[in-house]
Amino acid sequence: MTGLALETMRERADDARNRGLFDEADELYASALDVLAGSPETDEVLCQVLYERALVLYGLGRFAEGEGCLRRALTGREKALGAGAAETIETLARLAEAIGEQGRWVEARALAHEAARLGRASLGIDHVVRAGALMASTWVAVSSGGRHADEVARATVAALEDTPYAGSARNLLVRALRESGQFEEAERVAREALPLREAELGPDHPHTLLLRGDLALTLHGAGRPDEALAVAGEALDVSERALGSQAPCTVRLRHVQEAIAAGPADVR
Amino acid sequence: MTTTRSVDGFLALLDLSDGYRVAGQWPEAFEAAQAALDALPSDGSLTAEEHDELLLLGWLKRENASAGWYGSLRDGGEGRTDLVDPGRGAVAAKPADPDPLRRFRLGAVAVATMCCVTVSTSLVMLVIVLGAPAGQRVTLAGWGAGLLGCFVAAQILSLWWWKRLARASGTESPVVRACTEGDGR
Numbered sequence: 001m002t003g004l005a006l007e008t009m010r011e012r013a014d015d016a017r018n019r020g021l022f023d024e025a026d027e028l029y030a031s032a033l034d035v036l037a038g039s040p041e042t043d044e045v046l047c048q049v050l051y052e053r054a055l056v057l058y059g060l061g062r063f064a065e066g067e068g069c070l071r072r073a074l075t076g077r078e079k080a081l082g083a084g085a086a087e088t089i090e091t092l093a094r095l096a097e098a099i100g101e102q103g104r105w106v107e108a109r110a111l112a113h114e115a116a117r118l119g120r121a122s123l124g125i126d127h128v129v130r131a132g133a134l135m136a137s138t139w140v141a142v143s144s145g146g147r148h149a150d151e152v153a154r155a156t157v158a159a160l161e162d163t164p165y166a167g168s169a170r171n172l173l174v175r176a177l178r179e180s181g182q183f184e185e186a187e188r189v190a191r192e193a194l195p196l197r198e199a200e201l202g203p204d205h206p207h208t209l210l211l212r213g214d215l216a217l218t219l220h221g222a223g224r225p226d227e228a229l230a231v232a233g234e235a236l237d238v239s240e241r242a243l244g245s246q247a248p249c250t251v252r253l254r255h256v257q258e259a260i261a262a263g264p265a266d267v268r
Numbered sequence: 269m270t271t272t273r274s275v276d277g278f279l280a281l282l283d284l285s286d287g288y289r290v291a292g293q294w295p296e297a298f299e300a301a302q303a304a305l306d307a308l309p310s311d312g313s314l315t316a317e318e319h320d321e322l323l324l325l326g327w328l329k330r331e332n333a334s335a336g337w338y339g340s341l342r343d344g345g346e347g348r349t350d351l352v353d354p355g356r357g358a359v360a361a362k363p364a365d366p367d368p369l370r371r372f373r374l375g376a377v378a379v380a381t382m383c384c385v386t387v388s389t390s391l392v393m394l395v396i397v398l399g400a401p402a403g404q405r406v407t408l409a410g411w412g413a414g415l416l417g418c419f420v421a422a423q424i425l426s427l428w429w430w431k432r433l434a435r436a437s438g439t440e441s442p443v444v445r446a447c448t449e450g451d452g453r
Contacts, residue, residue, distance in 0.1 A: 109320050116327060125331075125338045134331060137324050146321045155328035159335065 006035050010049065017052065020206045020243060022059040029053035042080035044087075047073040051091055054098065059206065061248045063101040070095040084122030086129040089115050093129075093136035105144040112137040131163040138169070142176045150176040167197050171207070174214045183222035190215040204242035206249035209235045213256045220260045232257040275314070277307040278322060285329050294337035301330035382423050390416060 013028035032049050039046040050073040057066035070091055077088040093115040100108030116137045119130035138156040142149045153176035157169045170193035177186035190211060197208040212235035219228035236257055239250040281304035288297035305326040310319070393412040400408050 106316075109317070113320060113324070116324070120327070120331075125334050134324075134328060138328070141321050141324055144317075147318060148321050148325060152321060152325050152328065155325055155332065159328045159332040162335070 006032055006045075009035070010052075013056075014052065017056050017059075019202075020059070020204070020249070022056045022247070025056045026053065026060060029056060041072065041076040043076065044080060047076040047080070047087070047091075050076075051087075051094070054094060058094075058098060058101070059248065063098050067095065067098040067102070070098055084118055086123055086127060089118045089122065089133055090129045092118070093133045096136050097139055100140050100143055105140065108140050109137075109144070112140045128164055131160050131165050135160060135165045135168060135172075138172055142172050142179075145179065150180045150182065152176070167193060167200050168207075170196070171211050171214065174211070174218065178214065178218045178221055181221070183218050186218040187215065187222065190218055204238050206239075206243065206247070209239045209243075209249055209253060213253050216256055216260060225260060228260045229257065232260055273307050273309045273311070275309065275322065278304050278309075278326070281307055282326065282329050285333060289329075289333055289336060292336070292340075294333055294340055297333035298330060298337055301326060301333050305330065378427065382427070386416070386420060386423070389419060 009028050009032045013025045013032065016022075016025035016028065029049060029052060033046075033053065036043070036046045036049060050069040054066040054069035054073070057063070057069065074088065074091045074095055077085060077091055081088055083089075092111055096108045096112035096115060099111065112133070115133035119127070119133035123130040134156065138152055141152045146152065150173075153169070153173040157166070157173050160166055160169045170189055174186050174190045174193065177183070177189065194208070194211060194215070197205075197211050201208050212231055216228045216232035216235065219225075219231060232253065236250065236253040239247065239253050243249055281300050285297045285300035285304060288294070288300055305323070308319070308322055308326060314322070393416065397405055397408045397412060
């Protein structure tokens, strides 16, 4: 297989990943890794493909496999680029998230904090990876149900306003507010964030659709089940059409719809 | 800004930082957020989880103030982006150098002067050696070469020292120094 074929494969995989077609992207990244099988662990192309595949596995909910890819990429990048390199810090932040998704919050928090500390020590104030590392720490705080999660999420929205993470920060704020029972503010933030997400990612991207799911859960929590069901149903339709009936996003939205239909139980 | 370490003090300083931020007083907002971080108890009175969460909250407030400070300096500096990373301070804010080639020219003049002095000294020594009686020329040439070597070494050393002093004379704000030399919080 030639270098050109590898490059084409990566471009197609990136494109599929950016459109939220994670199964297709995963196959392409797996093929790219086969091509790179003989490369040294410090090879940056290998590390980047491992990193991107981990993002796809994350989207597919295969967090343990994603963690394995990120650990390999992190080892390679630490050796080749150093701990303070943007690529290394970015990998560390994503590793923290993959570990957190598996419920290992103490480990996740330590890694996310280390990424944020390194980002501040090594990267400029407007470096996107520095913002991404802070975002990972906030994600851990919100997802692990921290006592001050809503305050942390609010501070994150303010701090990352002019970064590419502004939309993700709002998503997290919606979750934090909903989980602390602040439904009115959660709804307002979700409705503000939705058009931004649609413009940024497109209306049928998993992140946009999951934000719709969050809005539905917020309305449900606020005691407006009819509106909640309508929003959830609409998001589920779009997800089934665009991503398929077995895509993780579709499965999650179906669960949201079923939970809302079941009654006033607490749904996260 | 000094304070005793307590969660209440920490939160009060973060509120203060927010107040400064809303008023657009970025350096003050930054310093208040930094003071809040300094006030965060680390004596084990908080659980590790809560400590980390509050630490993150302080980091975010400080980051927000840094970004605002950076933006205001950048805007004031007519779009320059190399001014400062407030709180990290890799580059101290300073007015634009009106003559960016000035340092280069000074360096070139110093090196040229060194070369001229060295060549002149060598010529003087050559004249002395050639003018000496034949039996003493070898000894004189040895002494001359030794002296010339010491002279050149002294010049190189003084150039290096001058460069080091010039670099050390740059100013740095106490906030910048505290953050770059502190405990990384």
